[in-house]
Amino acid sequence: MGLKVPAEEMTAFLDEVFPQVVGMFGIDHLDEDGLVMRLHASEQHLRPGGTVSGPAMFSLADVAAYVATMAHVGKEALAVTTNCSIDFMRKPVAGEDVLAHAKVLKLGRVLSVVDVLMFSEGSPDPxxxxTLTYSIPPKRDG
Structure with a gap:
């Protein structure tokens, strides 16, 4: 499973197809074994008590799974999430970015299954x- 889209090209693609998240996420590492994506946690991502909210972490997991999938299949803006299961295990450390470690578990013609572990930056405990499933649109001829 080689990469079809490197990190720099993927960042430009995300900026083009998802302008609403420009500056929210960053790709720290991308290779055929996985992806590390960062949520630049800011005031808009916090819930009462100063911790990163569940919806912000869901967004991070979803975008990380999308990027991990697109890196392997090529730029398919219309790929969509068909399933997501998320377990929140502990509060992220207040004031720290959240890192998502994403790995494609299965890549088929029409579905991709991706596992995402999220960590507070600098913390060893997730x-x-x-786990997300993405539907990959069929390739068009021409």
């Missing part, structure tokens, strides 16, 4: 785990 704060959440998600």
């Amino acid at each position: 704060v959440a785990r998600a």
